[in-house]
Amino acid sequence: MDRLDYAIKMEREVERYYRELADQEQKSTDKDHKLPGNEKGKLRSVFLVIADEEKTHADLLRDISNHLPYILSNTHSESKNIFDEVGKYKIGFDKSPEALIRFRTALEKEEECIRTYREYLSSSNDSNEREILQFIIEQEEDHMAIFQGLLQ
Numbered sequence: 516m517d518r519l520d521y522a523i524k525m526e527r528e529v530e531r532y533y534r535e536l537a538d539q540e541q542k543s544t545d546k547d548h549k550l551p552g553n554e555k556g557k558l559r560s561v562f563l564v565i566a567d568e569e570k571t572h573a574d575l576l577r578d579i580s581n582h583l584p585y586i587l588s589n590t591h592s593e594s595k596n597i598f599d600e601v602g603k604y605k606i607g608f609d610k611s612p613e614a615l616i617r618f619r620t621a622l623e624k625e626e627e628c629i630r631t632y633r634e635y636l637s638s639s640n641d642s643n644e645r646e647i648l649q650f651i652i653e654q655e656e657d658h659m660a661i662f663q664g665l666l667q
Contacts, residue, residue, distance in 0.1 A: 523580070529624050530566045534563070565661070572654065579641075628651075632655065
């Protein structure tokens with residue numbers, strides 16, 4: 516498996532993880548089971564936006580791998596707006612240690628993606644690949660900042 520194939524696989528796995536988190540939030544309709552501070556379901560929106568961005572990353576990597584044209588579309592403002600909304604709520608991780616583990620896992624996944632893409636970027640000589648890798652690194656850093664903010 517070449518490195519772009521590995522990166523695509525990694526992005527698909529992270530996308531799947533965020534969709535699972537969104538599903539868990541959707542299924543938590545009973546107030547006693549919903550993460551304290553998230554009664555309005557804002558975290559589900561965060562997970563879905565980030566999952567969509569991870570899918571976009573995989574699609575971009577696939578396009579560059581297949582030498583297809585690509586368009587870089589920054590959705591940072593959408594995720595930032597959702598994060599600002601979520602940031603207004605006090606997330607009660609003390610009452611939900613499982614949720615804390617899920618958020619820390621999300622943070623670790625983002626860190627792994629960033630490390631991988633920085634390594635790829637440092638060894639790439641292809642200008643298109645470098646442009647996409649830099650773009651994805653910046654978005655992964657945004658994701659990481661979202662989870663760091665929620666964990667504070």
